[in-house]
Amino acid sequence: MAKIGRQKKKQIKVKKEKFIPQSLKGMRDILPEEGKYFDYFLEKLEKLAKIYGFEKIEIPILEEKSLFTRSIGQTTDIVEKEMFSFVDKGGREVALRPEGTAGVVRAYIENGMQNLPQPVKLYYFGPMFRYEKPQAGRERQFHQFGLEVLGAAGPIVDVQLILLCWNFFQEIKLQTELQINCLGCPDCQKEYRRRLLEFFRYKKRLLCPNCRIRLEKSPLRIFDCKEKKCQEISSTAPSIVDCLCEACKNHFIKVLENLDELEIPYNLNSRLVRGLDYYTKTVFEFWPSRIGLSDEEKSRFSLAGGGRYDNLVKILGGPVTPAAGVAFGLERITEEFKNQNLKLPKERRNIVFLAQIGETAKKKALHLFENLVKAKIDIKEALAKDSLKAQLELANKIGAKLVLILGQDEVAHKTIIIKDMRTGIQEVVNVDKIVEEIKKRL
Ligand code: HAM
Numbered sequence: 001m002a003k004i005g006r007q008k009k010k011q012i013k014v015k016k017e018k019f020i021p022q023s024l025k026g027m028r029d030i031l032p033e034e035g036k037y038f039d040y041f042l043e044k045l046e047k048l049a050k051i052y053g054f055e056k057i058e059i060p061i062l063e064e065k066s067l068f069t070r071s072i073g074q075t076t077d078i079v080e081k082e083m084f085s086f087v088d089k090g091g092r093e094v095a096l097r098p099e100g101t102a103g104v105v106r107a108y109i110e111n112g113m114q115n116l117p118q119p120v121k122l123y124y125f126g127p128m129f130r131y132e133k134p135q136a137g138r139e140r141q142f143h144q145f146g147l148e149v150l151g152a153a154g155p156i157v158d159v160q161l162i163l164l165c166w167n168f169f170q171e172i173k174l175q176t177e178l179q180i181n182c183l184g185c186p187d188c189q190k191e192y193r194r195r196l197l198e199f200f201r202y203k204k205r206l207l208c209p210n211c212r213i214r215l216e217k218s219p220l221r222i223f224d225c226k227e228k229k230c231q232e233i234s235s236t237a238p239s240i241v242d243c244l245c246e247a248c249k250n251h252f253i254k255v256l257e258n259l260d261e262l263e264i265p266y267n268l269n270s271r272l273v274r275g276l277d278y279y280t281k282t283v284f285e286f287w288p289s290r291i292g293l294s295d296e297e298k299s300r301f302s303l304a305g306g307g308r309y310d311n312l313v314k315i316l317g318g319p320v321t322p323a324a325g326v327a328f329g330l331e332r333i334t335e336e337f338k339n340q341n342l343k344l345p346k347e348r349r350n351i352v353f354l355a356q357i358g359e360t361a362k363k364k365a366l367h368l369f370e371n372l373v374k375a376k377i378d379i380k381e382a383l384a385k386d387s388l389k390a391q392l393e394l395a396n397k398i399g400a401k402l403v404l405i406l407g408q409d410e411v412a413h414k415t416i417i418i419k420d421m422r423t424g425i426q427e428v429v430n431v432d433k434i435v436e437e438i439k440k441r442l
């Protein structure tokens with residue numbers, strides 16, 4: 001019996017594997033240090049969005065898979081290879097959103113926003129998911145800040161979106177370069193397809209199997225191919241700009257004229273097709289501008305991208321509604337901000353730190369802290385700490401201008417010590433007058 005008992009114990013031991021939780025590949029934590037960069041960029045972006053009349057929208061992270069296949073396109077990398085999709089308990093095929101535009105358009109149609117005064121201008125922020133091969137600047141979960149303008153056809157809308165991006169990058173002092181192209185309307189794309197098929201007639205067999213299918217189904221996607229051979233061949237392909245109809249050509253000219261007027265430099269890039277099928281007319285990207293980066297690397301680290309998508313609302317079952325938008329990648333902007341040796345601005349704050357010694361003082365400090373918050377003092381505490389030395393060190397680290405010290409004696413005499421961290425001078429004041437005393441010294 002004793003032998004069996006020991007054997008059983010052994011088995012149990014073997015089963016007990018040490019569980020070391022780890023985040024999934026390509027998905028990482030945004031620690032407080034990186035969060036500070038996100039907060040800084042988001043504050044600027046949100047402020048700019050509001051200046052330009054955008055309102056916030058929150059859309060679900062999970063949507064029907066067909067929403068994305070219909071809008072982004074069956075032959076795109078995102079839909080073909082990168083969707084986090086699964087069947088839910090109700091048997092529905094669902095997917096984690098790989099981008100925000102499709103969800104915003106769905107929300108626009110579903111909530112009857114076409115009946116609101118047009119254009120409807122919406123902005124959003126949140127995580128997006130793409131099952132990509134994780135590498136520098138390419139993650140499986142990343143964060144976008146996006147802007148969509150629904151119900152406006154004029155080139156001025158495209159220009160304003162670009163201008164907003166330009167203003168943002170100028171404000172954070174990030175060196176970028178604007179790449180721009182025009183993909184035309186379905187008619188232009190039909191003509192372009194014809195020219196591409198002609199161009200590739202004798203080269204088709206040299207393309208990778210994927211591109212051969214792309215050529216049939218959606219020739220623009222050939223330009224997304226990462227295969228060197230396909231890139232080489234497509235580099236001499238005709239440019240879509242030569243296939244633009246009069247209306248699309250005029251639209252593009254107006255966009256460029258406005259950019260010239262605003263003195264926003266741009267690079268006409270006929271190979272810029274973006275990785276999503278819904279675009280019509282203007283498309284653009286902001287690439288990092290840094291010595292040592294090749295064009296291929298710059299395009300791989302694109303910081304923001306967008307364009308016009310005049311047919312998407314209709315494709316998703318809504319009325320004909322011209323639209324345009326852009327999305328910024330927060331992780332890439334953070335990375336590039338650091339690569340360009342830029343620093344977050346130092347916060348100008350009047351931090352006051354409340355330190356306490358002993359149990360009675362701790363109790364009093366708890367109340368005093370609440371009162372100081374109500375009096376709008378930028379107050380910080382470390383009530384969980386007992387040592388005065390540790391509290392003063394922390395006060396120093398966070399840049400407190402004043403430290404309030406409450407000990408047994410002070411509690412007994414209804415006083416408190418104010419230490420000015422800039423001069424080192426300490427004074428004892430009446431605790432009931434503390435708010436006035438603080439304001440006098442800040
Ligand atoms: P997108 O170019 O696919 O456009 O993504 C926008 C930005 O998200 C990129 O410029 C990049 O900064 C960031 N990004 C994309 N994929 C990753 C990744 N795997 N890891 C890290 N960052 C990434 C769109 O998503 C469109 N919805 C933009 C748009 C809005 N067009 C019209 N309205």
